[in-house]
Amino acid sequence: MGTPVSRILGIDPGTKRIGFAVSDEIGVARPLSVWVKKSKAEDLREIRRVIEEEQITEIYVGVPYKLEGGESASTLKAKAFLAEVKAEFPELPVHEQDEALTTWEADERLKAEGLSPEARRKKIDAYAAAVMLQEVLDQRAARRPSQD
Numbered sequence: 600m601g602t603p604v605s606r607i608l609g610i611d612p613g614t615k616r617i618g619f620a621v622s623d624e625i626g627v628a629r630p631l632s633v634w635v636k637k638s639k640a641e642d643l644r645e646i647r648r649v650i651e652e653e654q655i656t657e658i659y660v661g662v663p664y665k666l667e668g669g670e671s672a673s674t675l676k677a678k679a680f681l682a683e684v685k686a687e688f689p690e691l692p693v694h695e696q697d698e699a700l701t702t703w704e705a706d707e708r709l710k711a712e713g714l715s716p717e718a719r720r721k722k723i724d725a726y727a728a729a730v731m732l733q734e735v736l737d738q739r740a741a742r743r744p745s746q747d
Contacts, residue, residue, distance in 0.1 A: 609732030618724025
């Protein structure tokens with residue numbers, strides 16, 4: 600039997616919604632779902648449900664930095680969310696990933712699929728999480744020695 604598949608969860612924490620994406624066995628991120636934020640306790644319970652259902656072994660939380668590299672109010676909110684996730688799930692590695700422009704890229708992809716603005720709004724957070732997680736997976740693949 601081969602080594603167990605690492606399942607990575609990408610989380611895009613917004614002010615109103617949380618987007619989830621997961622990695623598959625071949626290193627591709629796919630949008631999973633969007634959770635409308637409720638309370639901190641309910642939000643963390645939903646994250647736990649996703650972790651258990653998807654058999655997650657590692658988490659990346661998107662933190663938006665300014666394009667010039669500085670922090671904004673959104674950066675600080677995302678870092679606070681990251682700290683909550685780390686505290687709630689000490690059994691899993693939880694990492695920060697810069698998610699600048701992921702929402703823009705996700706919106707462009709959804710526009711290309713011909714979705715209306717309303718339909719895009721319902722899916723964008725999960726797609727942004729997938730864009731962010733794919734960046735992580737691509738960086739990892741680039742660092743791996745080739746199998747030739």
